[in-house]
Amino acid sequence: QKMTIKGKVIDAEQKPLAGASVFVAGKNESVYTDKDGEFSIAANSGDKLSVAYVGYKRQTILLTSSSNNIRVILENEENQLAELVVTGALGIKRSARELGTSTQTIKDDYLNQGKTINPLTGLTSKVSGLRVNMYDSKVDPQIQIVMRGSRSLNRTKNEPIYVLDGVPVPTIGRINPNDIEEITVLKGANAAALYGSEGVNGAIMITTKQGAKGRGRVTFSNTTTFSKVMMLPPAQNTFGQGVNGAYVATQYESWGPAFDGTMKNFGSVLPDGSQPQALYAAPTKDNRLDLFDTGLNMQNDLSFSGGDDKSTYFLSVQDVTIKGIIPEDESRRTGARFNGTRKFGKLNTSYNVNYVLFNKNTTPDGPWITAYQLPANFDFTTMRNWQDKNSTANPAHFFTDQQKNPYFQIDNYRDDTRQQTLNGKIELDYQFTPWFKALYRFGYYSTIAETRSTVGKFEGIGQRNVNGSVNDGSDNFRKVNSDLILNFNKDFGKFTTRLLLGQNLRSDYTKAHNLSSANLLFSDLFNQGSALGQLAGRSAITKFRSLATYGEFTAGYNNYLFLTLTGRNDWVSTLSKENRSYFYPGVSTSFVFSEAISSLKNSKQLSFGKIYASYNKTGNNTLNPYSLNNPYSQANGFPFGNLVGFLPGSTFPNPDIEPEFVTSYEAGIQLGLFNNRLNFEGAYVFSDSKGQIFNATTSRATGYASARVNAGRLTNSVVELNLNGDIIRNANFKWNLGFNYTYINNQVKELFEGLESFNIFRQSYANIGQAYPSLQVSDYKRDPDGNVIINASNGNPVVATDPVHLGTMVPPHQMGLNTMVTYKNLSLGAQFDWRMGGWLYSEIVPRMYTAGTHPATVEFNRQPFIYPNSVIETSPGVFVPNTSVLSRGDKAFWQAQGAVQSNTAAKSDFFKMRELNVTYNLPAKLLAKQNVIKEARVSFIANNLFLIRHKDNTYGDPEYLYNDTDGYISFRQVPPYRTFGFNVNVVF
Amino acid sequence: CEKFLDVNDDPNNPVNQNLPLSAKLPAALLSTVNQEAIQLNQLGSFWGGYWGTNSEGINQYFKEKTYDGPSIRHQRDGIPIWENGFQNLLYYQLIKEQGQAEGAGYYSGISKIMQGWTFLRLVDIYNNIPFDDALQGTKFPTPRYEGGQVVYQKSINLITDGINEVKAAGTDATIARADIIFNGSKQLWAKFGNTIKLRALIRQSQTNNQAYIAAEIQKIQAEGSGYLELNQNATLKPGYENTAGKINPFWETYYRNVQGATTAAYDNLRPTSFLIDQYKMRNDPRMAKIYQAVAGDYKGVLFGNPTASAEYNRAATSALRGPQENGNAAAGLLKSALQPLVLMGSFESLFLQAEAAQRGWIAGSAKTFYEQGIQASFTYNEVPTASFAAYNAQPSVDFDQATDKISAIIxxxxxxxxxxxGIEAWSDYRRLGLPAIPNSLGAPSPAARPLRLMYPESERQTNNAEASRQGGDQVTVDKVWWNN
Structure with a gap:
């Protein structure tokens, strides 16, 4: 019999709780309490009424016919830390208290605060020890992740393993973030010990959503954001196009005379006989910005979930469309996921399948590289219609033949990708006896990528001619992972024991091939069949396989003292038969002293206290397949007819490569204070990687560009601090503040054959006694006071023979600050990020020196000048201030200065507001009047709203790096941008 | 389990053991000749007085025109002569080792001769370089540098060994096809080896190293094969095809791509006025074969000219002449997309012999060698033989009338x-100051000339202690050892 239940929700101190949610279990009835904590809801006698509020224990009341004016007293949710359950290695849930290692869990709402497209972006600055960098990937947001510093000198091998619902997968960048229930970060090899080599850099464990028993739930969400270019490398706007101070209508470099406000001829005469002209004056704005569009990102999500006594389901679909900041760049990701579970007596089964179709169409890097080199008065707005045969925008008549119209490049050079990802798992879990359970999990992951790069043929004279080309590629990858895990539990009085034995099999297969023609006959027909000359193409097959057996034994005493032992043996296909099997152990312990020490029990200040420590050794194999030999290939036109010609690769091979070993120690403390209002976690980690497998850059005089060696030792000392607290917590108002700090002292201890220094990539080095990677660049020859020495005969600064070491390219200090203020239905969340102590290097700037667009080139008005604070070496070691020798200040001079790399390096320190999110939840009262919508909220969201950089860094966003590098900004990347927009979320 | 893991044999590429020597030598030879004819010839053609850029190309080849050492040594945007040179040396090292293990004297001998060539080249460009420690992989990760003169001597010995190995080699059915320079001719390899050694000795003419030179000339004479003679050119003939990437690279770089469109280098590069003047001064018939007339005249540019005046515009200056401008007949330098690529012309050998004879190092008439050299050059440049006599009779050419014979020869x-x-021209200029090439107008100072290259950035990054030990490293200040 339907009746109206009225009541009031209060806390233990009798204060009313506003905004608590009150609902009838299993029914579509839910309301929120008003400002006096009062509610009114329709229900039947016999229903269960639940009352929930963040930070309090949920209460359920069985309604009787006499229930009315009920008072619900919510108790503070005590010992949150004590009861926490985390997803551990292999996807096995375990009580956080028994972990002797550090983990951190990020729940879906916090993860999705910024409504990111790549779920990993949501981890940025939220997890101590974890460095997440966005890098330029145009309309396909990608990130670089490094946990607790670099363990490998091989810069591509410092990524953690990604585990999706218990199954290792190569990447999770294309997963729908809304499908994620939580991400647990297992920090370092100790936490991820059971993953062995793959877990040496830690593990990122993603758990996707499951349906729950009860009525079905439908969620719809739309997020629309806009992207705007945030910054460009600064350019001068006082001198325009020309050569050696004279205007030249057909030269693009800015070495002409100063802008004078006159009209000047611009390029050559057009077919109709007209001579195009341009205003030779400094523009009032940065014309380059006209090249960049406002990007648009749109996400639409729909999900259904529910379940009954035996089974659950979760179904979601998502569509993400991105229009890039580069005109015509776009991508679209459409995905669907189905997660299900079903019980058959003692057998629990779960399965899921996820399909993602991703399309991307972009232009290569040409347009903006050109833009950085064009004169300041270049008017992009008149250049769009390049098809006009009687325009200076047309490639046949573009004002210079040394560069191409950026809009022609955008239209004519296209890269198209169509990638399908299919992954899924089947998991069977059988409880044989109360103390023995077996689990089998089979995972499959595959991608099929079709790529097509095209260049439209354009017939022109000389350099204006563009050969048409097409390159079709296909890249197929599949990965099979199988785990069999036996789990034994037995308690003996106060002792609990658990033994886990497992076996893993992994097989990766890649097949890629391409077919190209560089000489198409028609401008609009991209097919290899309509081409001149021979086609090019090749295929490559790669196989990797591994086997492992592992075990873990955990013993607990009285639920406050735990000891865990782990061991694993790997067999991998990429090492020689002699070296491919290796074993490694680990041990960890944890002690919940707040429960063990009787005087601490029931302490008002200390709700929970745990200390833990662990030791772990992990064998690691970073070698790619087929690396034990030097492969030969045909190049330079071979074969010519039946004449073959093979050349060896440039890496010195080493068939005797062994696995490397990483030893790590970790100790930490976890405290819950003041009724868990303040949580603190601190950890110290030391890791030592020895016998590293890496591809060492060697002197070319060795005959090889690099050598694959088993040498080198890197140590990392890491301090991690996490502090999270509710500064204000009452019925209407809540203010939460979280802070995390990471300090990583990374040091290179040994290198190959007693060497002191190894070049890693261009300007980055591994130097003994310094952090890896270190930035080392060419610099001027200087006197002991650091003044630049000038060549007295020509005024050119002298370049030092030895490079100068600047510092680490990875910031050793990282801080994340997040805050969430909730007032009634309104909440405001913000995320700040602060990194200090690193260096970066820009490749954009040298080109801008050469093109005369860099501001430094006009500092002395293009006139001969006395180089500031320069000296002349009159005899060896004797320096006198330079008062008379003039430096030329022309193109030759500035191009040479651009080549001195210290001029284009800077500290990468920054402080950034990464995310801002303002959300309004529609009040329960408003929704109570109808039956369709259960919850609704709207949010304003923004990313990268502001950035403070080191004053020397005029190059770009220090976080927004080139192609997965450390501290490297390239002209190839699109400029950094900020996004802002809104989100609507409705639950039915 | 074992079988499951046995998947590490590369299904995509052969490895050393799969490949016979005959599948390796052609690629090594082609790689060397490509480096010589494109990368080295280009730098040398700027610094040896042949090439400049027109007004449109004023910002092209800027680092070459301004002797910008740091930009040239730059790892990314520089000119990787060191890197390519040592890579080529490695190709021969691996062939040499396999050849010696298999008793294949042709292959090991040719590899030694080509290694000698390449080491000498690198000394000419960088001075001190690694030799004994070089090419050993991780055995010497930071190879020790040796003095330029020492490397010169060791390279000459290596070539001597190579000649002997080729001559002693047994019958090899594969060599005629694999040797895409001399088709397995023992005699031509011996002559070629001797000519390289002669070049290396002539290079030392200003070093007061007379006894050594005489002893080495003696060894060449004792060997007995002599030097490359009239029309014995060391050229590469892999069997070029008319498809992208398989065309003669000189053609594809400096003339037309496979579609027939002119290349950027063709558009922007022009002969120097100095070169045109030298041709004109001698009524040289080669000029009309090599270059195109503009309004009935031939017109060059000023190397390193910083100003873009209309006089030196693309359309106002002489571009290279090719078959398309020559009634589809072979022109002087550009004959066909499939023409052989020159490693060393017989004309160079003949002029080397002329100089050696003039200096009294070898027997024979300097005049004869000189005239044969001109004739060989005429032949190469498609000039009819008949034009030689009139040309040679001019006072500006006639050897007998020359007051400075060395200058005439050079x-x-x-x-x-x-x-x-071009590199040989630049080296002769460094050695003798001949001919009197005007300096770049973009030179850092009027007297500053390029003397050698800085050690590359890659070497500074990986072997800096050794590179630093070699002292000064400036393009216009520090010399190679033979440049006194």
């Missing part, structure tokens, strides 16, 4: 090497 050598082997 000047004619310089004319014959135009755009074919």
């Amino acid at each position: 000047t004619q050598k310089w004319l014959s090497l135009n755009s074919i082997n």
Whole structure:
């Protein structure tokens, strides 16, 4: 019999709780309490009424016919830390208290605060020890992740393993973030010990959503954001196009005379006989910005979930469309996921399948590289219609033949990708006896990528001619992972024991091939069949396989003292038969002293206290397949007819490569204070990687560009601090503040054959006694006071023979600050990020020196000048201030200065507001009047709203790096941008 | 389990053991000749007085025109002569080792001769370089540098060994096809080896190293094969095809791509006015074969000219002449997309012999060698033989009338090497100051000339202690050892 239940929700101190949610279990009835904590809801006698509020224990009341004016007293949710359950290695849930290692869990709402497209972006600055960098990937947001510093000198091998619902997968960048229930970060090899080599850099464990028993739930969400270019490398706007101070209508470099406000001829005469002209004056704005569009990102999500006594389901679909900041760049990701579970007596089964179709169409890097080199008065707005045969925008008549119209490049050079990802798992879990359970999990992951790069043929004279080309590629990858895990539990009085034995099999297969023609006959027909000359193409097959057996034994005493032992043996296909099997152990312990020490029990200040420590050794194999030999290939036109010609690769091979070993120690403390209002976690980690497998850059005089060696030792000392607290917590108002700090002292201890220094990539080095990677660049020859020495005969600064070491390219200090203020239905969340102590290097700037667009080139008005604070070496070691020798200040001079790399390096320190999110939840009262919508909220969201950089860094966003590098900004990347927009979320 | 893991044999590429020597040597030879004819010839053609840029190309080849050492040594945007040179040396090292293990004397001998060539080249460009420690992989990760003169001597010995190994080699059915320079001719390899050694000895003419030179000349004479003679050119003939990437690279770089469109280098590069003047001064018939007339005249540019005046515009200056401008007949330098690529022309050998004879190092008439050199150059440049007599009779050409015979020889050598082997022209200028090439107008100072290259950035990054030990490293200040 339907009746109206009225009541009031209060806390233990009798204060009313506003905004608590009150609902009838299993029914579509839910309301929120008003400002006096009062509610009114329709229900039947016999229903269960639940009352929930963040930070309090949920209460359920069985309604009787006499229930009315009920008072619900919510108790503070005590010992949150004590009861926490985390997803551990292999996807096995375990009580956080028994972990002797550090983990951190990020729940879906916090993860999705910024409504990111790549779920990993949501981890940025939220997890101590974890460095997440966005890098330029145009309309396909990608990130670089490094946990607790670099363990490998091989810069591509410092990524953690990604585990999706218990199954290792190569990447999770294309997963729908809304499908994620939580991400647990297992920090370092100790936490991820059971993953062995793959877990040496830690593990990122993603758990996707499951349906729950009860009525079905439908969620719809739309997020629309806009992207705007945030910054460009600064350019001068006082001198325009020309050569050696004279205007030249057909030269693009800015070495002409100063802008004078006159009209000047611009390029050559057009077919109709007209001579195009341009205003030779400094523009009032940065014309380059006209090249960049406002990007648009749109996400639409729909999900259904529910379940009954035996089974659950979760179904979601998502569509993400991105229009890039580069005109015509776009991508679209459409995905669907189905997660299900079903019980058959003692057998629990779960399965899921996820399909993602991703399309991307972009232009290569040409347009903006050109833009950085064009004169300041270049008017992009008149250049769009390049098809006009009687325009200076047309490639046949573009004002210079040394560069191409950026809009022609955008239209004519296209890269198209169509990638399908299919992954899924089947998991069977059988409880044989109360103390023995077996689990089998089979995972499959595959991608099929079709790529097509095209260049439209354009017939022109000389350099204006563009050969048409097409390159079709296909890249197929599949990965099979199988785990069999036996789990034994037995308690003996106060002792609990658990033994886990497992076996893993992994097989990766890649097949890629391409077919190209560089000489198409028609401008609009991209097919290899309509081409001149021979086609090019090749295929490559790669196989990797591994086997492992592992075990873990955990013993607990009285639920406050735990000891865990782990061991694993790997067999991998990429090492020689002699070296491919290796074993490694680990041990960890944890002690919940707040429960063990009787005087601490029931302490008002200390709700929970745990200390833990662990030791772990992990064998690691970073070698790619087929690396034990030097492969030969045909190049330079071979074969010519039946004449073959093979050349060896440039890496010195080493068939005797062994696995490397990483030893790590970790100790930490976890405290819950003041009724868990303040949580603190601190950890110290030391890791030592020895016998590293890496591809060492060697002197070319060795005959090889690099050598694959088993040498080198890197140590990392890491301090991690996490502090999270509710500064204000009452019925209407809540203010939460979280802070995390990471300090990583990374040091290179040994290198190959007693060497002191190894070049890693261009300007980055591994130097003994310094952090890896270190930035080392060419610099001027200087006197002991650091003044630049000038060549007295020509005024050119002298370049030092030895490079100068600047510092680490990875910031050793990282801080994340997040805050969430909730007032009634309104909440405001913000995320700040602060990194200090690193260096970066820009490749954009040298080109801008050469093109005369860099501001430094006009500092002395293009006139001969006395180089500031320069000296002349009159005899060896004797320096006198330079008062008379003039430096030329022309193109030759500035191009040479651009080549001195210290001029284009800077500290990468920054402080950034990464995310801002303002959300309004529609009040329960408003929704109570109808039956369709259960919850609704709207949010304003923004990313990268502001950035403070080191004053020397005029190059770009220090976080927004080139192609997965450390501290490297390239002209190839699109400029950094900020996004802002809104989100609507409705639950039915 | 074992079988499951046995998947590490590369299904995509052969490895050393799969490949016979005959599958390796052609690629090594082609790689060397490509480096010589494109990368080295280009730098040498700027610094040896042949090439400049027109007004449109004023910002092209800027680092070459301004002797910008740091930009040239730059790892990314520089000119990787060191890197390519040592890579080529490695190709021969691996062939040499396999050849010696298999008793294949042709292969090991040719590899030694080509290694000698390449080491000498690198000394000419960088001075001190690694030799004994070089090419050993991780055995010497930071190879020790040796003095330029020492490397010169060791390279000459290596070539001597190579000649002997080729001569002693047994019958090899594969060599005629694999040797895409001399088709397995023992005699030509011996002559070629001797000519390289002669070049290396002539290079030392100003070093007061007379006894050594005489002893080495003696060894060449004792060997007995002599030097490359008239029309014995060391050229590469892999069997070029008319498809992208398989065309003669000189053609594809400096003339037309496979579609027939002119290349950027063709559009922007022009002969120097100095070169045109030298041709004109001698009524040289080669000029009309090599270059195109503009309004009935031939017109060059000023090397390193910082100003873009209309006089030196693309359309106002002489571009290279090719078959398309020559009634589809072979022109001087550009004959066909499939023409052989020159490593060393017989004209160079003849002028080397002329100089050696003039210096009294070898027997024979300097005049004869000189005249044969001109004739060989005429032949190469498609000039009819009949024009030789009139040309040779001119006072500006006639050897007998020349007051400075060495200058006459070097000047004619310089004319014959135009755009074919610029590095030799630059080296002769460094050695003798001949001919009197005007300096770049973009030089850092009027007297500053390029003398050698800085050690590359890659070497500074990986072997800096050794590179630093070699002292000064400036393009216009520090010299190679033979440049006194």
